[in-house]
Amino acid sequence: MTAATQDRFGRVRLRLLEALAPLALVAATLAIHDVPAALRPPYWLDEAWVAASVRFPISDLPVVTSSTPLGWTALLRLVPGFDRLRLLPIAFLVLSVLAGYALAAVVRWPSRAHRIGAGLVTGLAVALLPAQQVRHDLKQYTADAAVALLLLVVAGLVEAGGYPRQRLALLLATASAGMLVSHTTVLVGGCVVGGLLVAALARGLRRQAVEVAVTGALMLAVFVAGYAGLDRRGNNGAMDSYWQDFFPSVGHLPGFLGDRLTDLRPYLGVPWPVLLLLAAAGVVTVARLGRPALACGAAFLLPAAVLAGLAHQYPLLDLRTSHFLLVCLTAFATLGVAGLATAAGGLLARRSRAGGAVVAAVLAAAVLGGYVWATADWLRFGGTDPALGTRSPALTEDVRDPAAYVWAHRHPGDVVLVSGSAAFGFADYWPERPGHRPDPATAVGWQPTYADPAIVVSPGRDPAAIHAGLLEATGLAAKSGPGAVVWLIRSHQSGEEKVAWKAELATLTARSTPSGPEPAVRIEAW
Structure with missing residues (x-):
């Protein structure tokens, strides 16, 4: 076989590998993440109010979407089967892995083999990140990560094409x-435009800088319109109070950052100083390999997140809300590894017969293997957090089984009493469709209601509200006549609630039912 023929076959093999690499990443992601196990548990409180949105008419979506992006709750209606709604966050998780591959591919590596290798290790690192293993819940955080990476990819495409208007429009x-699916798009979009603008000005590309600025202004107008029309209604006092601990002051920032990064360490897979150093190496690698605008935009992400936290605009370094940042840091840290491996491969190849791409691939694969070993406890995450030793709320909170049990055993005249925090799960799993009413005391700003007068929702979670709800339910049952009972369904109870319910039930004739980890209670006399 001639050298030309061998070279032709080599190019064909690389093209085939390039075509198959994304499919291999999808398969690897589905092997790493136990999708059937993620779908089986019932929805817990934070998921339940998202899941409940699909039970309302689409015209109610702007109200019931609350703090969840409107597009996210709209997409849930396309998922086949109510019990499979978690397929949506898993789909965005897979998309984030593919976006990680594309992020590496948009960089100008020395060869196609380098590009494919860098893309594979970056995509696999994104899939293996422990923080990704716990993000199978029915929230938009995997969409945050996927959209953030996609914006960085498109920024790389804009830069690679010389700032063409078509790619700026993209x-x-x-x-x-x-x-529409991610609140953090505002922050990442600003960083990306800032990176393109700084790089264009640094290169003296005045026309391109003006066009980037116009694109940024249009993007800002879209963001402002979207916030004013869609997102603002999700802000309320209860939500602000919940996130208060993640809005540091300037004086407390150094200690806050150290504490939060230390708390996040188990979900990073490596010590956070190592992650930050490698991410910085990734930014340098991307800049050296012909994408300084992309590198600049990525470098802006962490400072922008800190500023948003200081301004009380977005929670800083929470495991969930900063998920996009953890994924982006991991992707750039992997690009740093790939860049270092490429540089080392070039040096070592001069002293051996092996090509630089082969040596770089071996070095990067060795580092990735170490990362797999370090994160092995998280693979096929089964619901028990290896860092804390605690079980996922989806395994400990269950309104599905109690609702099904009461539906099967309830008789005419019986009354159903639902605790305040169980109301959303009850709205998910009770066969009759719920309504809703405004409730500024809840973090989502609304509460489910029911047309059936024999369904009583506790007006709150404190002892007085629990007593009032129980009094109303037992009064209705007494009016129904002899033999009527009260069925009590509770979930997501605080310590105060548990004490209050125990005190109330001690004065009644009540017995637990075989209906899951949070069983329904049958109250027969009062």
């Missing part, structure tokens, strides 16, 4: 669509 379209 960036605007990506950001506009992204904000």
